[in-house]
Amino acid sequence: MCMFEPGLKILTYSLILLTGLHVGLKGPGQEQEANRRLIETVETDSIRYELFVLEDAEGRDMQYMAEIFTPVCHTNKCYPVYINFYWDLLGNYRHFEMPEGEILTKLDHIPFEDSDYEKLQAILSNERSILGNYSISDLVVSTSTAESNGVDAVTGATSKTIQSEVISGAVYSCYTLWHLAHGTLSAATKAHTVANHSDDTLIRFLESGHHPYQYWAFEQIRDRDAEDDPRFAGPLLEIIRGKNIFLAAHLLEELPDEMFQSGDRQVWLWETFERSPFRLQMRILQKMSQLDLHPDSQSRLLIQLEASNPAQSRKILEVLGTQVNLGKEQQYMVLDYLEKGLWKQELLALLEIQNKPDKEIISALKKINN
Numbered sequence: 001m002c003m004f005e006p007g008l009k010i011l012t013y014s015l016i017l018l019t020g021l022h023v024g025l026k027g028p029g030q031e032q033e034a035n036r037r038l039i040e041t042v043e044t045d046s047i048r049y050e051l052f053v054l055e056d057a058e059g060r061d062m063q064y065m066a067e068i069f070t071p072v073c074h075t076n077k078c079y080p081v082y083i084n085f086y087w088d089l090l091g092n093y094r095h096f097e098m099p100e101g102e103i104l105t106k107l108d109h110i111p112f113e114d115s116d117y118e119k120l121q122a123i124l125s126n127e128r129s130i131l132g133n134y135s136i137s138d139l140v141v142s143t144s145t146a147e148s149n150g151v152d153a154v155t156g157a158t159s160k161t162i163q164s165e166v167i168s169g170a171v172y173s174c175y176t177l178w179h180l181a182h183g184t185l186s187a188a189t190k191a192h193t194v195a196n197h198s199d200d201t202l203i204r205f206l207e208s209g210h211h212p213y214q215y216w217a218f219e220q221i222r223d224r225d226a227e228d229d230p231r232f233a234g235p236l237l238e239i240i241r242g243k244n245i246f247l248a249a250h251l252l253e254e255l256p257d258e259m260f261q262s263g264d265r266q267v268w269l270w271e272t273f274e275r276s277p278f279r280l281q282m283r284i285l286q287k288m289s290q291l292d293l294h295p296d297s298q299s300r301l302l303i304q305l306e307a308s309n310p311a312q313s314r315k316i317l318e319v320l321g322t323q324v325n326l327g328k329e330q331q332y333m334v335l336d337y338l339e340k341g342l343w344k345q346e347l348l349a350l351l352e353i354q355n356k357p358d359k360e361i362i363s364a365l366k367k368i369n370n
Contacts, residue, residue, distance in 0.1 A: 064189040091190030106169030206235035295327040
């Protein structure tokens with residue numbers, strides 16, 4: 001049985017929505033759900049809720065929401081709370097909404113102000129809140145010992161510790177709602193995604209721009225050794241060229257070297273190097289040090305030597321030092337640097353490890369060494 005009539009106007013108290021943002025599968029503000037599908041109903045003495053998955057017009061999962069009734073109680077006082085919660089498809093809390101006609105109250109039935117709703121959103125959004133480390137008895141005092149403070153008072157012993165984590169006069173409400181946002185319901189939403197996701201879901205996650213989705217999708221793909229599957233490889237490579245440098249660096253470290261052994265992929269890798277910030281360039285060079293580079297890639301590295309700062313030059317020399325099959329043209333490029341007196345120690349060592357050193361290069365080296 002649905003707890004709220006369909007079509008009710010919803011009043012939203014969410015920092016996300018107040019700023020015009022909405023996190024769906026494609027990221028903030030890019031999709032709107034069209035349908036909802038009931039996946040779980042629970043009714044006990046302490047809580048009643050219906051959990052839905054919200055779908056777009058094509059029937060694809062967008063996010064989860066639950067219509068919740070829970071009493072907020074301490075000692076012999078209880079107050080009913082009706083509230084709607086939303087999570088992304090991995091169970092990360094997003095925002096809450098108040099059904100029309102429902103409000104939250106503080107001590108003595110004082111209604112929440114707009115600033116209280118905004119602070120509650122901030123509290124619930126903090127998945128690492130210290131509310132997860134305390135029992136409610138640590139946070140509130142009994143009305144029998146502090147009648148003037150009421151059901152939701154902050155204890156003197158912990159008030160300074162938790163002041164930023166609660167709303168004055170609504171401690172028990174904050175505690176109860178935070179545990180609802182990050183407890184069993186959150187786990188149930190992620191479990192539903194884990195059990196029902198498809199390859200299409202993984203691709204959409206990779207393309208979403210929402211980094212929790214992208215990290216999770218990559219983990220699923222890596223566990224299947226499917227990184228180079230054409231369906232996944234394109235979106236993964238696009239992430240490396242995206243705005244999230246941390247995720248790009250993670251993929252460069254974790255993607256198998258075999259993905260970058262072809263000439264075309266190495267051209268792509270170098271073009272990515274040229275458009276990347278310094279920090280990511282260093283990660284790309286590290287990846288190149290693990291590859292058997294094609295002659296064109298070897299040439300690009302040698303040309304880049306003179307255009308690089310000292311730190312980058314050292315890294316390029318380190319990459320070149322892993323290459324034992326320089327082509328004839330590339331060996332002559334090395335020789336040209338040696339004749340200019342540049343990077344003599346590193347480049348002499350590079351030529352000495354070649355499997356097929358050019359005869360004329362060997363003769364030239366003897367002259368340089370003499």
